[in-house]
Amino acid sequence: MALKNLQLLRPANSSMVHHQRQTKPMRATPSALSKSISKSAEALAGAKIGKELSSRKTRSTEQPNQGPVRGSSVVNLPSLGTWRGKDDDSYRSRSRNGSGSSRAASLDRSTRGSSSTVNSDEDNINVVVRVRPVNEAERSRGEPVMLEFPGKGQIICNGTTPNKQPKVFSYNVVFEPAATQEDVLEYSGVKRLLEMAVEGFSCTAFCYGQTGSGKTHTLTGRPGLMEKGAGPYCEGHGLVVRSFVYLFRLLRNRPECHFVLKASFLEIYNEKVIDLLNPGTARKPLQVRWSKESRSFYVENQFTVDCEELDDLFAVLEEGMRNRAVGSHAMNANSSRSHTLLCVRVRRDLRTDGDVTCSTHGKINFVDLAGSEMTKRTHSTGKTLEEANNINRSLMVLGYCIAQLSDGKKRGHIPYRDSKLTKLLADSLAGNGVTLMIACIAPTRSNLNETINTLRYAARAKKIKSKPIVKMDARDALILSLKREVEALQAENAHLKTALHVQTDSYTYSHRNRTPSDIEPNKLYKLPQAELVDLVQLHMEENTALRTENSELFGVRDQLLRDQEILSRENERLLKKLEDVNTTIFGTS
């Protein structure tokens, strides 16, 4: 894959974060593809869509690798104990108002479910909270800020109960209002998610919160950014574009692998699945089906776009953002009226020694949920009310699922099937994937009830345990495991041979050392009687020791020969099996 030079954006105020490493800026590439897409749109299946983007599209009729493939193997789970970001708890940022005590983000080491072992341990869903700044309307009404940030991942909500007792919530990371988009990339744990997607894990980052709390801002940046033609390196971008840049940097650093990236983008609007890369499906929504093979839900006939370069991924986002359902209501002029799911699948082909190529299938989902607020707050009527009711229904099902999953003791039936949203998030929530929840909240008094709801929701989600697995083709997993077995046996054989050789040497050496000092036989008669007796005694002792040692060595040798015999028979059997598998798959032996 040809990877162009990429540039990692740093916001002007990135100095707000202490201990942040400087990233060497790289030259940006012109976003030729995205420009051509926006200029030369053509109708495709009733949709306006870019020429080059459409030429890369394929309709997915086969079932994607959404869940663990039968026979898939669990390999090399990277440490999940690094959610906090790279600079640990020394990471602090100053608030814009200059009060050194306030932090743009605070971290909580103690709340981490940690797992740094391979393949085995469970880990909690990573939950971070982002607090948006006070907006113009709130400022003009003189609304007080109800939240405090004492650090260590804690948020204190004031004025929540009649007796004014503050409530304290703890999370993995809290992004205070002054936190930048770059802070969120660096410290939310999304980089870890991207690294794991490259390794073959299913990863999901989703934003949850009431309308106007900053979900879309966090994921895709300021409203209208795409419409204004901002390229991939514009500073206003949110987590998604920054993640794309980071993802391509990761791929570029792995020249030993071949990567294939495919992206898709859908929305769930009024419980209908619409392909944002083919908005014609608004008239005939797509079906969500169950795959027996991958044991997960998938969207039938969804378009996927081959993304060879950063601009391709950017074009997918641009296209989808243009097509998503946006409405206006009392609380947000640019409110997302649907849940959107942008999925980037990463196939990694890794050549193991010999001619065997092993593929892993990772993915990262970016999910922007519609607002979780009560309908009366948005003064919704008619169409907007219907939208809000559907939004609330699917978020309610998501809430049930989260409540069930987080109740470790009595996990009962999880109602994934009750909404399209939960069907599609099932594999992320259920535990084979790696999930990051970004709970978005507003800091002012008029939002307090919704803020508390969101914080409770997030606290529940934090209890969900997951046990991520790498998705790998069953065929590849079998070949890899056979190869590994053969290698282990070969290594063991070599070790045994060496061990046998060393034993023999050491015997010879010790034998020589035990030999009494060389005395010429013709001088023996000159020795005094007592020395002669000692000498005879020494020889007799040595003879006994040698006989014992010899019989031990014969015993060891016989045992090793038996082990070797077993090993070589086992090796032959495995090699034969490997040949058979190769013959079946590649038609050659």
Ligand SMILES: Nc1ncnc2c1ncn2[C@@H]1O[C@H](COP(=O)(O)OP(=O)(O)OP(=O)(O)O)[C@@H](O)[C@H]1O
């Ligand atoms: N951290 C932030 N910094 C600056 N502006 C923000 C921030 N978060 C949100 N905003 C602004 O607040 C407004 C509402 O944000 P946004 O549209 O992202 O909310 P939302 O949660 O996605 O709402 P909805 O559920 O209605 O789609 C936008 O104008 C956005 O730019």
